[in-house]
Amino acid sequence: xxxxxxxxxxxxxxxxxxxxxxxxxxxxxxxxxxxxxxxxxxxxxxxxxxxxxxxxxxxxxxxxxxxxxxxxxxxxxxxxxxxxxxxxxxxxxxxxxxxxxxxxxxxxxxxxxxxxxxxxxxxxxxxxxxxxxxxxxxxxxxxxxxxxxxxxxxxxxxxxxxxxxxxxxxxxxxxxxxxxxxxxxxxxxxxxxxxxxxxxxxxxxxxxxx
Amino acid sequence: xxxxxxxxxxxxxxxxxxxxxxxxxxxxxxxxxxxxxxxxxxxxxxxxxxxxxxxxxxxxxxxxxxxxxxxxxxxxxxxxxxxxxxxxxxxxxxxxxxxxxxxxxxxxxxxxxxxxxxxxxxxxxxxxxxxxxxxxxxxxxxxxxxxxxxxxxxxxxxxxxxxxxxxxxxxxxxxxxxxxxxxxxxxxxxxxxxxxxxxxxxxxxxxxxxxxxxxxxxxxxxxxxxxxxxxxxxxxxxxxxxxxxxxxxxxxxxxxxxx
Numbered sequence: 001x002x003x004x005x006x007x008x009x010x011x012x013x014x015x016x017x018x019x020x021x022x023x024x025x026x027x028x029x030x031x032x033x034x035x036x037x038x039x040x041x042x043x044x045x046x047x048x049x050x051x052x053x054x055x056x057x058x059x060x061x062x063x064x065x066x067x068x069x070x071x072x073x074x075x076x077x078x079x080x081x082x083x084x085x086x087x088x089x090x091x092x093x094x095x096x097x098x099x100x101x102x103x104x105x106x107x108x109x110x111x112x113x114x115x116x117x118x119x120x121x122x123x124x125x126x127x128x129x130x131x132x133x134x135x136x137x138x139x140x141x142x143x144x145x146x147x148x149x150x151x152x153x154x155x156x157x158x159x160x161x162x163x164x165x166x167x168x169x170x171x172x173x174x175x176x177x178x179x180x181x182x183x184x185x186x187x188x189x190x191x192x193x194x195x196x197x198x199x200x201x202x203x204x205x206x207x208x209x210x
Numbered sequence: 211x212x213x214x215x216x217x218x219x220x221x222x223x224x225x226x227x228x229x230x231x232x233x234x235x236x237x238x239x240x241x242x243x244x245x246x247x248x249x250x251x252x253x254x255x256x257x258x259x260x261x262x263x264x265x266x267x268x269x270x271x272x273x274x275x276x277x278x279x280x281x282x283x284x285x286x287x288x289x290x291x292x293x294x295x296x297x298x299x300x301x302x303x304x305x306x307x308x309x310x311x312x313x314x315x316x317x318x319x320x321x322x323x324x325x326x327x328x329x330x331x332x333x334x335x336x337x338x339x340x341x342x343x344x345x346x347x348x349x350x351x352x353x354x355x356x357x358x359x360x361x362x363x364x365x366x367x368x369x370x371x372x373x374x375x376x377x378x379x380x381x382x383x384x385x386x387x388x389x390x391x392x393x394x395x396x397x398x399x400x401x402x403x404x405x406x407x408x409x410x411x412x413x414x415x416x417x418x419x420x421x422x423x424x425x426x427x428x429x430x431x432x433x434x435x436x437x438x439x440x441x442x443x444x445x446x447x448x449x450x451x452x453x454x455x456x457x458x459x460x461x462x463x464x465x466x467x468x469x
Binding site for chain 1: 211212213214215250255280281282284285286287303304305306308330331332333334382383411412413436437466469
């Protein structure tokens with residue numbers, strides 16, 4: 001399967017590539033080759049680091065190419081900052097717009113209630129979405145643990161498929177048709193993480209307007 | 211609920227895992243890749259690989275070791291030892307590490323913390339501090355001293371103050387090793403760990419001295435550690451991370467189980 005992994009020079013995509021290969025996919029990395037986005041059967045936007053780094057997606061034309069791919073129905077997975085990018089923006093870099101697939105904004109954990117960043121293994125409270133279960137989280141049981149490392153987070157909305165509690169509850173995953181995001185690192189979350197990545201690779205047709 | 215992490219540490223010398231007492235008397239403890247995979251399978255929440263005798267000539271050996279170790283590892287993987295520049299860091303990340311641990315180089319040039327953070331994010335920067343209580347100080351714990359070069363050389367820096375500076379410069383975590391306790395299996399230095407953990411707003415990993423399950427429970431409760439690192443307790447089949455976590459869970463410590 002042609003999985004295109006977007007490298008926007010924030011952090012290192014090595015671990016994500018390794019996990020995708022382990023699951024039998026053939027990931028290709030691009031930092032601006034739009035043809036690889038146009039021909040992709042899956043798009044993964046990993047991400048660690050600062051929200052401002054997503055500016056590179058705009059300047060390289062990747063933002064428009066990804067938006068078009070999503071409208072065509074190509075399954076998209078954003079990881080960590082990659083998930084936050086799906087929203088309209090983040091208070092981490094107020095001048096930088098996100099893709100805006102989800103209207104809300106990401107915010108920092110409030111000060112004075114616990115250590116920030118939120119680092120470590122925390123549990124998922126899997127939610128039912130619109131009467132049906134999350135497809136990304138198929139086979140993931142409530143209470144399974146995944147690995148987080150982040151200081152900013154997305155709010156809980158109707159598209160939140162799983163919630164995690166640290167200082168306050170936040171969206172651990174978001175999912176609407178072919179657009180998916182995870183705040184944690186599935187490539188670093190042992191068997192549970194690999195199961196989620198496999199669900200993404202095995203995902204079948206459904207389109208969203210973005 | 212956020213769990214307390216149990217981190218398996220592999221001290222590596224010339225491509226082999228070794229274990230010593232107080233950073234000396236090294237004995238062979240196996241192949242790093244095989245050990246890392248086994249620890250992950252047996253429930254370790256994270257793997258740390260420290261090149262304890264890092265030399266310039268040994269860089270390539272280390273990168274090969276990191277590459278081999280990372281290949282089938284799907285839990286967080288931190289690498290340290292001899293990392294002096296952003297370029298060193300880049301190579302270690304390309305080889306498959308998720309975080310780097312920097313120690314002497316950060317003390318020599320604290321702006322290295324910011325430089326790595328800018329390129330790879332704060333979550334990728336662990337500042338390792340080798341600490342020894344200062345018996346001559348009024349408060350031996352709060353005035354504990356920072357050591358460098360594998361614990362061989364004292365510096366003028368105080369541990370708590372250096373941890374604060376590291377945080378301010380953008381470190382994502384502190385890995386605090388008690389040189390007094392390291393390898394002794396008499397327990398973590400809980401007072402020192404608590405002093406650092408209360409002084410900073412980032413996670414603190416306690417290291418040095420693990421010998422029993424009670425030691426871990428203590429460093430999480432009294433030592434206020436966010437994670438604890440152990441090497442010798444696992445290496446010779448004394449206990450697995452899973453067995454350790456099962457006992458910790460019974461003692462009321464939140465841990466990742468089943469794992």
